[in-house]
Amino acid sequence: MSLFLQIDLPAILTGTLAAICCAMLGNFLLLRRQSLLGDAISHTVLPGIVVGFLIFGTRSAGPMLLGAIAAALVAAVLIELVKRYGKLEPGAAMGVVFSVMFALGVVLMEKAAARSVDLDAECVLYGQLEDVLWLGPQTIGDLLDPGMWPGFPREALTLLIITVIVALAIVLFFKELRITAFDPELATSLGIHSGAVHFVTTALVAIAAVASFEAVGSILVVAMLVCPAATARMFTDRLATQVVLSVVFAMIAGIGGYVLGAFGPMWVGLEHSLSAAGMMTVVAGVLMGLAIVFAPNHGVLAKRWRAVSLSAAIAREDLLAMLYRLEENDAGVALTRGNIRGALGGGAPPRLAIRRVVKRSEISFQPAGAELTDAGRTVAQRLVRTHRLWETYLVSELGLRPDHVHATAEQLEHVTSDEMASELRERTTGATDPHGKPIPD
């Protein structure tokens, strides 16, 4: 127990807090299509940290935080300038700025490292989550003992404070953030300074990124700025819901990632734990992948299903109308399931359509082939009636040529309501369509 409290709990706390505070901000970047700003900022923070360190000579959070925020804001300004004066698209402008600043950071860091200073680029990339310790609590009860609190890890405390600040900022300025995210022009016309909102968001991203770096590394920061918000976006159209969901996904990624990284390897018989920050990223990515495929409304499968289902609804109507016309002509053609599928174009929709008409007993399959039931005939009759009414209308009212109207009527018959059909009846005369076929009642 004391091992868990001293090693695992602080690491989980730190990782999850970092994930949450990045995920909250990520929502607004996502909507403004600036997700890569997080990527750019997390790269540019490197020179900021190193310069902050070189100037103040300490590894304490304050100076490095200052340097990093300054660097992030410099980067944001530079990106704008390069975009404007270099006439580059935003992505390329970011690429120019962040890669040069990162390169500068690497060079500065090597210089600092040459003076045997404990700063290295890999730590910035991967973080040192495993080094976040709370040496003190032995039992659950100790967590509530104020005497233990001074030993609470600094990284977790910093992140806790920043997460609270970010959450407060989002709650207090939710209206402003939302309106600038969706419609900056409208925001400006309502008297909201969208430039200032953008600036503050950028600054908050920078602060969150910097506070997270030491513990979880830049790669987790980038992932958490994008993945949880993107995952939440797959589930909802409401911004408030999206923010809340993104926090939930960030927590799942934080806790789940740590558990998989720290304990997962032991379950499969490995001796050493794996990178927890990396694993959190992986979990966030897997959640996002699952959401993209399985999300109820916007997911790939749901969309695919809607398309197939709509095609099947149309195929069902075509099938019923086809059988009605065969009956009408007394053609004596025996339709099997196979040639129905062929006649309707093949693939999944006709198969689904056949299943639906059989289930609703609109068609019964006899040895002599498919036959309409009474229920099916009623539906089919209505469809054929609509079709022929449209053909009549198109010829008599719009003056189209009789051999040109079938395809149009074929499309319109699927979207015509009963009221519309009776209106068509009122506006047309005659008991037959332009091709001489009777219009059913």
Added chain:
Amino acid sequence: MIASLAPTSMQWPTLGEILRVLIFSAGFNSAVVVVGALLLGAAAGTIGTFTLLRKRALMSDALAHSTLPGVAIGFLIAAAIGALEYKLPILLGGAAVTGVLGVLTVQAIAATGRLKIDAAIGATLSVYFGVGVVLLSYIQSIDVGGQGGINAFIFGQTAAMLTGDAIALGAAAVLSAILVAMLFKEFRLICFDQEFAMAQGWPVVRIDLAMMTIVVIVTVIGLQAVGLILVVALIIIPPATARLWTDRLWRMACLSAFFGAISGYFGASMSALLTDTPAGAVIVLTAGGIYLVSLFLAPRRGVIAGVVRRIMLRRSIARQHTLRALFEVVESGDPQQHTASISDLLHRRAWRQAQLNRSLRSLRRSGLLELTDKRIKLTDEGFASAQRVTRNHRLWEEYLVTFADIAPSHVDHAADLVEHVLDANLIKQLESQLQREGRLPIPSVHPIGSTEGGAR
């Protein structure tokens, strides 16, 4: 405090050393490395030209980050089959495979429509990199030698390149340059007009695939030299620099290759000279420096050229304002005396004395007016110019009043702004109208736009 910025243990190279490295005579290995970096820069610059124009610049960032799991898997495979001495091709092969997977992932996410390309790139590069980090932490936990090289893929380690690596790198760079040259026409087509290319029946998807393949080759060979975080810089910055200098594609591709080569050459040389200076970063900083200089100095597209252009335009407008004010003073006075006083002019417009004096001096230098005893006298040429400017202005004013339903109180302000972009054809249509009102300056014998006040 600031003093601590100065490196304490830095060894500055002597001039002779610098020269020796720059002319490739500082030992065979360093020469090979420098040439390798040079070729890499050239190849990246060439293909980068097309990805930049295709607005796919950051796609190569996703690609580069996605190579990390491939490197790790490649290492595990090499360790499993006991081929660690020859691990490089396996690592690079793995890098290429997961890099391509990363690009496909980005495209698949963006194809859903719900999430945009920026989110797709951000998610892909961080998650693939995260997978790589997890695999690396596994590799570190197992007891296998030869792990040192892997981290070099992240930050690059040009100095650790062997002669063979550098030769392979150079060969791949030359190969990709040849491929670009062969597909130049196809690439140009899809960069500038994809719809047209599709309508003409060009295999756009396959051309895109070819472009991405070359990017993969360049990225993978660049991993060792500059590392996977910074290799994207070589694909973005040199073409962005070249774009500032020219509007022609083939020139842009050549310039981009040149800037890339310079960056590679100079960066690798510097890194060979200075201790603790990672080559990849110096190469990128060199490219960034060239970009910064170009941003200011490039003709036409550069910042300085833009500022100069703006100043010239402002001056030309000020001169026209002055001429018009002069004409209006002269018009209301003695028709034989083309003179006015400074105070007359000052009351004509809301302008400062200094401003007015500046344009008066400029007009005098052009021989359009003379200054005598506080009186300003238009020369004949100056009078003709002033006439033209005023005529132009009034025609435009008339146009706005007649055709554009502008409230008359706003006319003068608007006319001041648009007079300088007036289309010469409009003038003729409006002349008769002004003449009827008796406000047309005596019809000019000069063609519109000869010296001052013509259509720009």
